[in-house]
Amino acid sequence: MKALIVIDMLEDFVHGALANPRAEAILEPLGRLLSHARSEGWVVVFSNDAHEPGDPELSIWGEHAMADTPGAQVIRELEPNPNERELLCPKRAYGAFDGTDLDARLRQLGVDEVVLSGQHTHICVRHTAYGALRRGYAITVPSDAVCAFEGVDEQDALDYLRSVYGARITAVAELIHEPAAVRQ
Numbered sequence: 001m002k003a004l005i006v007i008d009m010l011e012d013f014v015h016g017a018l019a020n021p022r023a024e025a026i027l028e029p030l031g032r033l034l035s036h037a038r039s040e041g042w043v044v045v046f047s048n049d050a051h052e053p054g055d056p057e058l059s060i061w062g063e064h065a066m067a068d069t070p071g072a073q074v075i076r077e078l079e080p081n082p083n084e085r086e087l088l089c090p091k092r093a094y095g096a097f098d099g100t101d102l103d104a105r106l107r108q109l110g111v112d113e114v115v116l117s118g119q120h121t122h123i124c125v126r127h128t129a130y131g132a133l134r135r136g137y138a139i140t141v142p143s144d145a146v147c148a149f150e151g152v153d154e155q156d157a158l159d160y161l162r163s164v165y166g167a168r169i170t171a172v173a174e175l176i177h178e179p180a181a182v183r184q
């Protein structure tokens, strides 16, 4: 069973405090992948920064995506529809598994492969990939549904995920058209 993990597609990371011009370009493919995941019955997870004052990384980036503020909301284009297979999973560090109950929730739902999307390829996607590797999940990353900050080499960031975490680097169209047998 696959889980699509949508990482930090939040107001502050698209339009606000840490706005990334590259984020606009992934919205369309990510939206298509999200629709596909929902229609195929994948688990969907929105892994969202929800910081509290004093969280260590705030000293690096400044305040962003503070819990219960508008900046910490998932952008309207990707509106979550929380239910037993679509989870909102707040986090206070880079990785989706760090200090959260995500692993237990995915195991309960029979997930053995995570499809990572969102931001940023070289930071939160990367730390989530490490968390997934450590816990034994297969890792897939559609390159057109993730983005790094401007000025960061996207290909280097993807190569790292492939060479260090064994991630399968693919594309949204490929994932959507994969035959069911391959999809499991």
Ligand code: ZN
Pocket: 049, 051, 057, 064, 065, 092, 093
């Ligand atoms: Zn953060």
